[in-house]
Amino acid sequence: MELLERKIIEEGHVLSESVLKVDSFLNHQIDPELMKQIGDEFAGRFADKGITKVLTLESSGIAPAQMTALTLRVPAVFARKRKSLTLNQHLFTAEVHSFTKDTTNEISVSKDYLTAQDRVLILDDFLANGQAAQGLMNLVEQSGASLAGIAIVIEKGFQEGGRYLREQGVHVESLATIESLKERKVTFQREEKFL
């Protein structure tokens, strides 16, 4: 997606060989028109998949999930990250390890909003090691819902998550795939490369 790649080039900050900060349009400030185009693009790529729900993780997934769900005319649900203070039988929960922060968070979603009748599109802002995606897939599995695919705004192609998920047969669509962040420079992966 050209507009997204341009934004990444113009406004992204490469903090290290594995960390890209895009706080100006996705992770802190939000560019609403870009979110709309992202939503339309995902809705197009997953049209005719019978999706009944878009599942994301708070907080950065919410704006693109809202726009994707709006175009698909289905509800969005955001899994919560914070540890629940009270035990709650009415939640599906999974653990997500963050390699960047070296922390493990519990994510959860209410049993009211993910059921065996749902066909779920998982959406997240970044795909790196795939931990968040697998945590969300775990919630979908527990609910008995089926997984239509995974929509990713920015994939770090140099990390393992995307390959691992695709090897499992999951339909993953990423709008920008980064090949490298070396030398403080963003290089995108091109399909042509594999011809």
Place this chain on the structure above:
Amino acid sequence: MELLERKIIEEGHVLSESVLKVDSFLNHQIDPELMKQIGDEFAGRFADKGITKVLTLESSGIAPAQMTALTLRVPAVFARKRKSLTLNQHLFTAEVHSFTKDTTNEISVSKDYLTAQDRVLILDDFLANGQAAQGLMNLVEQSGASLAGIAIVIEKGFQEGGRYLREQGVHVESLATIESLKERKVTFQREEKFL
């Protein structure tokens, strides 16, 4: 806003005389079409106010802020709730006390995304005691930006926040104002009452 009031009546759960749960369309699952209508309504109510930025708080404010900002054609920014692990000179921070949970959270926004040139519309899902709104106003003040007003999806009219903010001369617009949650029933405040 009639559609919102209908949703509250049909899907809201009154947990006590002060707690209303609207997880099916706002706080956990999101109704994207309702968010669009909320965004359009806020954009209309604050049209011609010279707004340059919509400021909200993660996570439940993000979807309505995205839609309001989209219609106003300005960026949205979500303040973060989590405690920052590292001291960061580049943040505006404020404390927000939650009476419901009896906790105090630090909220923060990067100095990159709130500046003295901004004219800010604060948006939040609920207004009760006004603690979150005041925390967000505090961030706006620190930045030197001016405040255009406060957009609230659901106001608890029986709590003090709304009156206190309006007495300070703040332009507060709420799309649904609840007069009472007594007897497990939602009663809305009507303008007619004050004629």
